[in-house]
Amino acid sequence: MFRWSQVGDVWRVQDGPHWFDISATDTCFRVRSNVDESAFRSLFRMDVDHAAMYGGIIKRGPELQEHLGSLNGLRMMRPFSATETLMSFLCTSNNHIARIKTMVGTLAGYGVPTEVGYAFPEAEVIASVSETELRAKGFGYRGASIPKAAAMIADWGGEASLQSLKQQEFGAVRERLLGLPGVGPKLADCILLFALDFGESVPIDTHIWQALTRLYFPEWSNTDLTHKKYEASAEFFRARFGEWAGVAHQFLFVDNMLNWRERKKESALGTSVDSD
DNA sequence: TACGGACCTTTC
DNA sequence: AAAGGTCCGT
Secondary structure: OOOEEEEOOOEEEEEEOOOEEEEEEOOOOEEOOOOHHHHHHHHHOOOOHHHHHHHHHHOOOOHHHHHHHHHOOOOOOOOOOHHHHHHHHHHHOOOOOOHHHHHHHHHHHOOOOOOOOOOOOOOHHHOOOOOHHHHHHHHHOHHHHHHOOOOOOOOHHHHHHHHHHHHHHHEEEEEEHOOOOOOOHHHHHHHHHHHHHOOOOOOOHHHHHHHHHOOOOHHHHOOOOHHHHHHHHHHHHHHHHHHHHHHHHHHHHHHHHHOOHHHHHHHHHOOHHHOO
């Protein structure tokens, strides 16, 4: 989710038409929102038995025990808006967080105002924006794929059609998503996991690739992630953690992200042949 | 079928 | 130089 912001001691997150202002006291969280408590509970997966899930993950993969311990309380989000999630991930390819947040904020700006910001627009609205306009606003080459993908989604039936994909088979939905311009294997898996709640999905980005090679495929350390290696390692991880693979992946991601600089140095030391 | 580059722009 | 990759050509 790329529309988090901090306003004083209040954390704000916007999700499609929803917004939440969250502040913490010693004993609880106080939440102000334009929707009811059930939406907040769904967003943070409060319906999930996390103790059982942690136990299950550690049983299948003891190597993740330290990750789960040091990041205890980490929650994967369950966004309400599949449209916003999909459009957001279209902004992420070959890109960095700061710029992605700006771009998602720009897309949200095409929606209707709320008390605190904007409701993320329907795909149909984004489809009506020109490539030229998005390029002028700093989207680069993604300015071409975003409206095209939005037009296809609008043609499918918009948000409701995306929600209906949740009832279909993993592989079939993945193929469908891969048909969208700008969506390759990694984005398809992100959309499956975060927008459509397919827990078995394993998105492999640069961070996860580092973690996977370190833990499971040392012979592939410091090699490029090719399509073949992508599918092989994702399938391995899915077989290991099943419906919890996505959550397990999230712990690896955050751990690697937090130790990003450090890891990069270590990696550079190991392959310093071409560095000056 | 499997790599190698180009691709927009910003940040470190 | 690299960033929460994808696409096209060889």
